[in-house]
Amino acid sequence: MAAAPLTAAERASRVKLMIFDVDGVLTDGSLMFTAEGDYMKPFNSMDGYGLNLLRKAGIETAIITGRHSEIVVRRAQELKISHVHQGAANKAVVFAELLRATGHTPDVCGYMGDDWPDLGVMVQCGFAAAPANSHPEVIARAHWVSQARGGHGAAREVCEVLLRAQHRYDEMLALALGAPGA
Template sequence: MPAAPLTATERASRVKLMIFDVDGVLTDGGLLFTAEGDTMKAFNSMDGHGMKLLRQAGIETAIITGRQSGIVAARVKELNISHVYQGVQDKPQAFADLLQQTGISAEECGYMGDDWVDLGVMLKVGFAAAPANSHPEVIARAHWVSEARGGHGAAREVVDTLLRAQNKYDALLAAACSGEQRGLVG
């Protein structure tokens, strides 16, 4: 008899590396352009704090995004994310490079994406997540879907899900309540 498929919580409990797309996941997907042609993006501070919590819990983070942006470079530097792939035309290849670089297996990775360009990675990872406002084809293939929209707490929601699945949430919350989490502004 074949084994029952893993639940989203079981999949989340195995994640050692959580990878995020940017536009539509860490931002709302909107792009603001100045008269000079520069783009601006808004990031959610709770999402950023969540990424710091992942690192504190021993879960690595990474970014794979199709756009090249100085704004993203500044944000990932602020969050101390060491695995960053910008301007990526082939996300599955960037994912393969990331696996080789980290030595982590695909089954031990999570990925949060929102559109078709993310499916090539989402279908390879052990835990595929999507914001609530993702394209329907992405939602249909995700193991887990947030209640929040991209750029409005979806990444923090997946972080909390991972931390709970790995029984790390309560200890981090207790540390925050006792004031032991200084300097973790998102």
């Protein structure tokens, strides 16, 4: 008899490394260009706080993105994300390199993506997540889909799902409340 497939919560409980795409996940996917040709990306502070919570709970975070931007470097530094891979033409190849660098196996990795370039990583990870406004092919392959749109709280939602699945949510909340002994 075959074992029942793992639930999203069971998959989330195993995650040691959570990887995020940027455009459409940590941002809403908008690119705002200046007259000089520079562009800006709006990041959500609650999403950023969620990534900080993961780090505090001992879950590593990483970024794999197809674009290259100094804005992403700056945001990753603020959030203390140690694994940042930009300009990834083939995200699955970069994922393999990240696995070698960290020593993790795919089953303990999570990935949140929103479009076709993310599929090669999502289908390998133990936990695949997608923002609510992701492409239908991505949603079809995700183990979990947020209620929020990319750049508008989707990353925070997935961070809280991981914390709850790993029984760390209450501990992190107690720290935020300044509870004694927390």
